[in-house]
Amino acid sequence: MTRLSRLHPPLSPHEQGFLGVGCGQRIFWQISGNPLGIPVLVVHGGPGSGSSAGARRFFDPSCYRIIQVDQRGCGRSEPHASDAGVSLAVNTTDHLVSDMEALREHLRIERWMLAGGSWGSTLILAYAQAHLRRVSAILLMGVTTTTRDEIEWLYRGVGRLLPAQWEAFRDGVPEGQRDGDLVIAYHRLIESADETARQAAARGWCAWEDAVIAHEVDGAPGAYSARPDRDTLAFVRICTHYFAHDAWLAPGQLLDNMRVLYGIPAVLLHGALDLAAPLRTAWSVAQAWPGADLRVLRGIGHTGGARMHEAAVEAAAELALLVGDSAARR
DSSP: OOOOOSOOOOOOOSEEEEEEEETTEEEEEEEEEOTTSEEEEEEOOTTTTOOOGGGGGGSOTTTEEEEEEOOTTSTTOBSOTTSTTSOOTTOSHHHHHHHHHHHHHHTTOSOEEEEEEEHHHHHHHHHHHHSGGGEEEEEEEEEOOOOHHHHHHHHTGGGGTOHHHHHHHHTTSOGGGTTSOHHHHHHHHHTOSOHHHHHHHHHHHHHHHHHHTTTOTTSOTTTTTTSOHHHHHHHHHHHHHHHHTGGGOOTTHHHHTGGGGTTSOEEEEEETTOSSSOHHHHHHHHHHSTTOEEEEETTOBTTBOHHHHHHHHHHHHHHHHHHHHHHHHO
Protein backbone atom coordinates (compact mmCIF):
# COMPACT_ATOMS: atom_id res chain seq x y z
CA MET A 1 0.00 0.00 0.00
CA THR A 2 1.22 3.52 -0.80
CA ARG A 3 2.20 5.42 2.36
CA LEU A 4 -0.16 8.31 3.06
CA SER A 5 1.85 11.26 4.30
CA ARG A 6 -0.77 13.92 4.97
CA LEU A 7 -4.03 14.46 6.75
CA HIS A 8 -7.03 14.60 4.48
CA PRO A 9 -8.24 18.13 3.65
CA PRO A 10 -10.46 19.98 6.13
CA LEU A 11 -14.15 19.26 5.68
CA SER A 12 -17.36 20.57 7.15
CA PRO A 13 -20.24 18.51 8.52
CA HIS A 14 -23.21 18.06 6.22
CA GLU A 15 -25.54 16.86 8.98
CA GLN A 16 -25.79 17.59 12.69
CA GLY A 17 -28.21 17.63 15.57
CA PHE A 18 -28.95 16.95 19.22
CA LEU A 19 -30.08 13.62 20.62
CA GLY A 20 -31.98 13.49 23.90
CA VAL A 21 -30.62 10.65 26.05
CA GLY A 22 -32.65 11.11 29.21
CA CYS A 23 -32.35 13.00 32.50
CA GLY A 24 -32.33 16.30 30.62
CA GLN A 25 -29.15 15.41 28.71
CA ARG A 26 -28.78 16.25 25.00
CA ILE A 27 -25.67 15.12 23.14
CA PHE A 28 -24.50 17.00 20.06
CA TRP A 29 -23.53 14.96 17.00
CA GLN A 30 -22.30 15.78 13.50
CA ILE A 31 -21.54 13.85 10.33
CA SER A 32 -19.14 14.57 7.48
CA GLY A 33 -17.72 12.64 4.54
CA ASN A 34 -19.57 10.18 2.31
CA PRO A 35 -23.20 9.64 3.43
CA LEU A 36 -23.00 6.11 1.97
CA GLY A 37 -19.49 5.37 3.23
CA ILE A 38 -18.17 3.14 6.00
CA PRO A 39 -19.54 4.52 9.29
CA VAL A 40 -16.82 5.49 11.76
CA LEU A 41 -17.52 6.99 15.17
CA VAL A 42 -14.65 9.26 16.25
CA VAL A 43 -14.54 9.18 20.06
CA HIS A 44 -12.86 12.16 21.73
CA GLY A 45 -10.59 12.06 24.73
CA GLY A 46 -10.50 13.83 28.05
CA PRO A 47 -12.91 12.83 29.39
CA GLY A 48 -14.54 16.17 28.70
CA SER A 49 -12.42 17.44 25.81
CA GLY A 50 -15.19 17.64 23.21
CA SER A 51 -14.87 16.85 19.51
CA SER A 52 -12.37 18.55 17.21
CA ALA A 53 -12.56 19.27 13.50
CA GLY A 54 -9.02 17.98 13.03
CA ALA A 55 -9.89 14.46 14.19
CA ARG A 56 -12.04 13.79 11.14
CA ARG A 57 -9.09 14.43 8.84
CA PHE A 58 -7.66 10.97 9.54
CA PHE A 59 -10.41 9.46 7.40
CA ASP A 60 -10.79 9.56 3.64
CA PRO A 61 -14.09 11.45 3.18
CA SER A 62 -14.74 9.65 -0.09
CA CYS A 63 -15.04 6.26 1.64
CA TYR A 64 -15.93 7.08 5.26
CA ARG A 65 -19.10 8.41 6.86
CA ILE A 66 -17.44 10.28 9.73
CA ILE A 67 -19.54 10.64 12.89
CA GLN A 68 -18.56 12.72 15.89
CA VAL A 69 -20.34 13.28 19.19
CA ASP A 70 -19.63 15.50 22.18
CA GLN A 71 -19.85 13.39 25.32
CA ARG A 72 -22.13 14.49 28.14
CA GLY A 73 -21.33 17.85 29.68
CA CYS A 74 -18.78 19.09 27.14
CA GLY A 75 -18.42 20.57 23.68
CA ARG A 76 -21.86 21.57 22.44
CA SER A 77 -23.73 18.97 24.45
CA GLU A 78 -26.21 20.22 27.05
CA PRO A 79 -26.25 20.97 29.94
CA HIS A 80 -22.61 22.06 30.09
CA ALA A 81 -20.42 20.95 32.99
CA SER A 82 -18.80 24.39 33.29
CA ASP A 83 -21.96 25.40 35.14
CA ALA A 84 -21.36 24.52 38.80
CA GLY A 85 -25.09 23.94 39.21
CA VAL A 86 -25.14 21.09 36.69
CA SER A 87 -25.05 17.71 38.41
CA LEU A 88 -22.67 15.06 37.09
CA ALA A 89 -24.60 12.23 38.74
CA VAL A 90 -25.77 11.00 35.33
CA ASN A 91 -22.36 11.33 33.70
CA THR A 92 -20.54 7.99 34.03
CA THR A 93 -18.86 5.51 31.70
CA ASP A 94 -22.03 3.43 31.51
CA HIS A 95 -24.01 6.53 30.53
CA LEU A 96 -21.53 7.35 27.75
CA VAL A 97 -21.60 3.78 26.43
CA SER A 98 -25.42 3.93 26.39
CA ASP A 99 -25.28 7.27 24.58
CA MET A 100 -23.08 5.81 21.85
CA GLU A 101 -25.50 2.94 21.36
CA ALA A 102 -28.47 5.33 21.33
CA LEU A 103 -26.76 7.40 18.64
CA ARG A 104 -26.07 4.29 16.53
CA GLU A 105 -29.74 3.35 16.71
CA HIS A 106 -30.81 6.94 15.99
CA LEU A 107 -28.66 7.04 12.86
CA ARG A 108 -29.83 3.53 11.85
CA ILE A 109 -26.33 2.14 11.57
CA GLU A 110 -25.94 -1.63 11.83
CA ARG A 111 -22.19 -1.71 12.55
CA TRP A 112 -19.58 0.99 12.78
CA MET A 113 -15.87 1.40 13.16
CA LEU A 114 -14.64 3.09 16.35
CA ALA A 115 -11.62 5.41 16.46
CA GLY A 116 -10.15 7.53 19.21
CA GLY A 117 -7.31 8.08 21.62
CA SER A 118 -6.41 8.56 25.27
CA TRP A 119 -9.67 8.48 27.29
CA GLY A 120 -11.40 7.80 23.97
CA SER A 121 -9.62 4.44 23.76
CA THR A 122 -10.93 3.45 27.21
CA LEU A 123 -14.47 4.36 26.20
CA ILE A 124 -14.14 2.52 22.88
CA LEU A 125 -13.01 -0.66 24.62
CA ALA A 126 -15.86 -0.41 27.14
CA TYR A 127 -18.40 0.05 24.33
CA ALA A 128 -16.94 -2.70 22.15
CA GLN A 129 -16.98 -5.23 24.98
CA ALA A 130 -20.62 -4.36 25.72
CA HIS A 131 -21.81 -4.22 22.08
CA LEU A 132 -19.50 -6.61 20.29
CA ARG A 133 -21.74 -7.23 17.28
CA ARG A 134 -22.00 -3.53 16.49
CA VAL A 135 -18.26 -2.97 15.93
CA SER A 136 -16.65 -3.48 12.50
CA ALA A 137 -13.10 -2.31 13.33
CA ILE A 138 -11.14 -0.33 15.93
CA LEU A 139 -8.38 2.28 15.67
CA LEU A 140 -6.81 3.40 18.97
CA MET A 141 -4.21 6.14 19.45
CA GLY A 142 -2.50 6.62 22.81
CA VAL A 143 -4.01 3.57 24.47
CA THR A 144 -5.44 3.79 27.99
CA THR A 145 -7.69 1.60 30.11
CA THR A 146 -8.07 4.14 32.97
CA THR A 147 -7.04 1.78 35.77
CA ARG A 148 -6.16 2.99 39.24
CA ASP A 149 -2.47 2.39 38.42
CA GLU A 150 -2.71 4.55 35.29
CA ILE A 151 -4.43 7.36 37.20
CA GLU A 152 -1.91 7.24 40.05
CA TRP A 153 0.96 7.31 37.55
CA LEU A 154 -0.35 10.39 35.74
CA TYR A 155 -1.11 12.45 38.83
CA ARG A 156 1.68 11.31 41.16
CA GLY A 157 4.12 8.75 39.73
CA VAL A 158 5.32 10.75 36.73
CA GLY A 159 6.11 13.56 39.14
CA ARG A 160 9.43 11.78 39.73
CA LEU A 161 10.44 12.99 36.27
CA LEU A 162 9.03 16.51 36.73
CA PRO A 163 9.61 17.36 40.40
CA ALA A 164 9.21 21.14 40.25
CA GLN A 165 6.05 21.05 38.17
CA TRP A 166 4.58 18.25 40.27
CA GLU A 167 5.22 20.15 43.51
CA ALA A 168 3.34 23.11 42.04
CA PHE A 169 0.48 20.76 41.14
CA ARG A 170 0.51 19.21 44.62
CA ASP A 171 0.61 22.62 46.30
CA GLY A 172 -2.56 23.61 44.48
CA VAL A 173 -4.61 21.69 47.05
CA PRO A 174 -4.96 22.38 50.81
CA GLU A 175 -1.88 21.40 52.80
CA GLY A 176 -3.59 18.62 54.72
CA GLN A 177 -4.57 16.85 51.49
CA ARG A 178 -1.22 16.91 49.69
CA ASP A 179 -0.11 13.45 50.81
CA GLY A 180 -3.42 11.87 49.82
CA ASP A 181 -5.25 11.37 46.54
CA LEU A 182 -4.64 14.55 44.54
CA VAL A 183 -7.37 13.71 42.03
CA ILE A 184 -9.96 13.63 44.81
CA ALA A 185 -8.52 16.83 46.30
CA TYR A 186 -8.82 18.65 42.96
CA HIS A 187 -12.29 17.17 42.50
CA ARG A 188 -13.36 18.78 45.78
CA LEU A 189 -11.92 22.14 44.70
CA ILE A 190 -13.55 22.13 41.26
CA GLU A 191 -16.90 21.33 42.89
CA SER A 192 -16.49 24.19 45.35
CA ALA A 193 -19.07 26.97 45.52
CA ASP A 194 -16.13 29.40 45.55
CA GLU A 195 -15.65 30.53 41.96
CA THR A 196 -12.09 31.70 42.63
CA ALA A 197 -11.16 28.27 44.00
CA ARG A 198 -12.75 26.57 41.01
CA GLN A 199 -10.85 28.70 38.53
CA ALA A 200 -7.55 28.21 40.38
CA ALA A 201 -8.07 24.43 40.47
CA ALA A 202 -8.80 24.36 36.73
CA ARG A 203 -5.64 26.34 35.96
CA GLY A 204 -3.49 24.20 38.25
CA TRP A 205 -4.79 20.95 36.79
CA CYS A 206 -4.20 22.06 33.21
CA ALA A 207 -0.74 23.42 34.03
CA TRP A 208 0.20 19.95 35.27
CA GLU A 209 -1.29 18.24 32.22
CA ASP A 210 0.75 20.60 30.04
CA ALA A 211 3.92 19.87 32.02
CA VAL A 212 3.55 16.14 31.29
CA ILE A 213 3.45 16.78 27.52
CA ALA A 214 5.85 19.75 27.41
CA HIS A 215 8.65 17.63 25.88
CA GLU A 216 6.50 16.72 22.87
CA VAL A 217 7.95 19.20 20.39
CA ASP A 218 6.17 17.51 17.46
CA GLY A 219 2.86 17.31 19.33
CA ALA A 220 0.76 19.96 21.08
CA PRO A 221 2.76 20.81 24.23
CA GLY A 222 0.44 23.61 25.45
CA ALA A 223 -2.85 22.03 24.48
CA TYR A 224 -4.58 21.88 27.85
CA SER A 225 -4.14 25.46 29.07
CA ALA A 226 -5.04 26.85 25.64
CA ARG A 227 -8.73 26.02 26.06
CA PRO A 228 -11.29 28.79 26.65
CA ASP A 229 -12.22 29.20 30.33
CA ARG A 230 -15.64 27.59 29.87
CA ASP A 231 -14.18 24.49 28.23
CA THR A 232 -11.37 24.31 30.79
CA LEU A 233 -13.82 24.23 33.69
CA ALA A 234 -15.88 21.51 32.05
CA PHE A 235 -12.79 19.48 31.14
CA VAL A 236 -11.28 19.54 34.64
CA ARG A 237 -14.62 18.97 36.34
CA ILE A 238 -15.39 15.93 34.18
CA CYS A 239 -11.82 14.56 34.38
CA THR A 240 -11.70 14.72 38.16
CA HIS A 241 -15.23 13.28 38.40
CA TYR A 242 -14.24 10.26 36.30
CA PHE A 243 -10.78 9.68 37.72
CA ALA A 244 -11.91 10.07 41.33
CA HIS A 245 -14.23 7.12 40.65
CA ASP A 246 -11.78 5.03 38.59
CA ALA A 247 -14.15 5.62 35.65
CA TRP A 248 -16.62 3.23 37.32
CA LEU A 249 -14.61 0.30 35.97
CA ALA A 250 -13.78 -2.73 38.11
CA PRO A 251 -10.06 -3.43 38.59
CA GLY A 252 -8.73 -5.00 35.40
CA GLN A 253 -12.20 -5.02 33.83
CA LEU A 254 -11.22 -4.04 30.30
CA LEU A 255 -7.99 -6.01 30.15
CA ASP A 256 -9.60 -9.16 31.55
CA ASN A 257 -12.28 -9.09 28.85
CA MET A 258 -10.08 -8.21 25.88
CA ARG A 259 -10.29 -11.73 24.44
CA VAL A 260 -13.95 -11.17 23.49
CA LEU A 261 -12.76 -8.70 20.81
CA TYR A 262 -10.99 -11.46 18.90
CA GLY A 263 -11.80 -11.21 15.20
CA ILE A 264 -12.38 -7.44 15.13
CA PRO A 265 -9.72 -5.78 12.92
CA ALA A 266 -7.75 -3.43 15.15
CA VAL A 267 -4.72 -1.14 14.96
CA LEU A 268 -3.21 0.33 18.13
CA LEU A 269 -0.90 3.34 17.69
CA HIS A 270 1.20 4.40 20.65
CA GLY A 271 4.07 6.83 21.13
CA ALA A 272 7.20 5.36 22.69
CA LEU A 273 7.78 8.66 24.56
CA ASP A 274 4.24 8.92 25.96
CA LEU A 275 4.70 9.99 29.60
CA ALA A 276 0.99 10.46 30.23
CA ALA A 277 0.13 6.91 29.17
CA PRO A 278 3.29 4.77 29.22
CA LEU A 279 3.65 2.05 26.59
CA ARG A 280 3.03 -0.71 29.13
CA THR A 281 -0.75 -0.27 28.86
CA ALA A 282 -0.83 -0.51 25.06
CA TRP A 283 1.49 -3.52 25.18
CA SER A 284 -0.72 -5.27 27.78
CA VAL A 285 -3.85 -4.61 25.72
CA ALA A 286 -2.21 -6.02 22.59
CA GLN A 287 -0.99 -9.09 24.48
CA ALA A 288 -4.51 -9.77 25.76
CA TRP A 289 -6.23 -9.06 22.43
CA PRO A 290 -5.56 -11.76 19.84
CA GLY A 291 -5.02 -10.23 16.41
CA ALA A 292 -4.61 -6.60 17.53
CA ASP A 293 -1.80 -4.84 15.63
CA LEU A 294 0.27 -2.66 18.00
CA ARG A 295 2.46 -0.11 16.23
CA VAL A 296 4.92 1.72 18.46
CA LEU A 297 5.97 5.12 17.11
CA ARG A 298 9.49 6.12 18.11
CA GLY A 299 10.05 9.70 19.24
CA ILE A 300 6.31 10.34 19.67
CA GLY A 301 4.48 11.33 22.87
CA HIS A 302 0.87 11.46 24.01
CA THR A 303 -0.33 14.27 21.73
CA GLY A 304 1.15 12.72 18.63
CA GLY A 305 2.13 15.10 15.89
CA ALA A 306 2.84 14.63 12.20
CA ARG A 307 4.12 11.06 12.48
CA MET A 308 1.11 9.97 14.55
CA HIS A 309 -1.15 11.65 12.00
CA GLU A 310 0.55 9.79 9.16
CA ALA A 311 0.18 6.51 11.00
CA ALA A 312 -3.50 7.18 11.74
CA VAL A 313 -4.30 8.07 8.12
CA GLU A 314 -2.51 4.95 6.93
CA ALA A 315 -4.22 2.71 9.47
CA ALA A 316 -7.65 4.15 8.63
CA ALA A 317 -7.04 3.36 4.95
CA GLU A 318 -6.00 -0.20 5.78
CA LEU A 319 -9.01 -0.76 8.00
CA ALA A 320 -11.35 0.57 5.31
CA LEU A 321 -10.13 -2.20 3.01
CA LEU A 322 -10.63 -4.84 5.69
CA VAL A 323 -14.09 -3.60 6.62
CA GLY A 324 -15.07 -3.40 2.94
CA ASP A 325 -13.87 -6.96 2.32
CA SER A 326 -15.77 -8.22 5.34
CA ALA A 327 -18.98 -6.48 4.25
CA ALA A 328 -18.65 -7.93 0.74
CA ARG A 329 -18.31 -11.45 2.16
CA ARG A 330 -21.49 -11.02 4.19
